[in-house]
Structure formats: C-alpha cells, structure tokens
Amino acid sequence: MPYKETVIEKKYFSIGEVAEILGVATSLIRFWESEFDIIKPKKNRKGNRQFTREDINNVKLIYHLVKEKGYTLQGAKDLLKDGNDVLKEKVEIIESLRKVKNFLLDIRTKIS
Numbered sequence: 001m002p003y004k005e006t007v008i009e010k011k012y013f014s015i016g017e018v019a020e021i022l023g024v025a026t027s028l029i030r031f032w033e034s035e036f037d038i039i040k041p042k043k044n045r046k047g048n049r050q051f052t053r054e055d056i057n058n059v060k061l062i063y064h065l066v067k068e069k070g071y072t073l074q075g076a077k078d079l080l081k082d083g084n085d086v087l088k089e090k091v092e093i094i095e096s097l098r099k100v101k102n103f104l105l106d107i108r109t110k111i112s
Helices: 015-022 026-035 053-068 073-111
Strands: none
Touching: 015 026, 015 053, 026 053, 053 073
C-alpha cells in the first residue's frame, strides 16, 4: 500500500497570526474581542489567546461589517444579533470570490 501523506491542519492560531491574516493590529482584535460576544478565543495557561477557525471567521465577519461596509460598532452588533448565519454565508461567498479573483489575476500575469 503506497504511503499517503496526510495534511495536518492547525487547530489554534495566535492573535498575531490572526492579525496578520486580516492585515490589522493585534490591539484592534483585542478591542473587538471586548466589544463583540462572538469572539471568544480560548486562553492557555500563560493567558495567550488561542483562536480557532470559527473565531477567525467571526473576526473576518466583524472586519467585513466595520471596515469594508462602514458599519458603526453598534450597527454591526445589532446586525449580528439579527442574522448571524446569513451574514457568515455572505462573508464566506465574498472570501471565495476574492480567492477566485486572485487566482485569475495570477494566471493573467503568468500569461502576459
């Protein structure tokens, strides 16, 4: 039986890694954590935040509402209270479309 390589997926991410993914300061993520109930990273013994993929998706959702759509913090909180599932789906679609766009731009660059 041939050797099959398994991909080990990372379970937890540091606040620095999350900040790098979004291109924001760690202080902004800490602030949003204090403002929004949907961001609940675990903390290890040393007190360091450990973000799961779900936590990262929630931070991306808040980023989308506040930074891209221009909602106030209170407006984003109200919107999240009303329709969290629909918003998450929209953000996932936007993220997928961005990946497709970047892929196509990369191909165009290689062809040129």
